[in-house]
Amino acid sequence: EDQVTQSPEALRLQEGESSSLNCSYTVSGLRGLFWYRQDPGKGPEFLFTLYSAGEEKEKERLKATLTKKESFLHITAPKPEDSATYLCAVQADSWGKLQFGAGTQVVVTP
């Protein structure tokens, strides 16, 4: 059975304290891995798509990487506005269907 596991469940950071979030997956035939951020009371907001092992994407203080078994979301020198729940999702055998992990709740304090 396909599985997507995110760790840690929650992360508390001081402003400027860099860290990484993990998304491990066991799926057959990965087509794409997606990262989203979700703010309270809002829908998930798209961040990155990664399609093949070794691929990297960057946006401001965020950088996503992909291997054959996991993806990392690195947050460099975070600011309070980076506080959110970060979700990863995989698209495997069936185009269109996304399977989401449970998310990592990140709190960045000044």
Place this chain on the structure above:
Amino acid sequence: DAGVIQSPRHEVTEMGQEVTLRCKPISGHDYLFWYRQTMMRGLELLIYFNNNVPIDDSGMPEDRFSAKMPNASFSTLKIQPSEPRDSAVYFCASSLDPGQPQHFGDGTRLSIL
């Protein structure tokens, strides 16, 4: 650009009542998705459409749930009769094609008393 628009934002109703959730996808997006988010189960895909046709409804929990897409700019998710365990946040998302990112609305928070 207008994003995915969902209505209502909040719905509180009593058990046994019919509930209808509405979604307007981003113009030009051929794929529309309905998700449900709960603390226990996270974000789950219920059903998705391509060009107004349902493609996969394997995530629809029971026959009490039904979804329609009468045209390219409108979709509904209906629950009849509703039960307290249906309480959740329901999201609609759309995408240009199945490999492209899905863009989400802000959801409908549904409470069944």
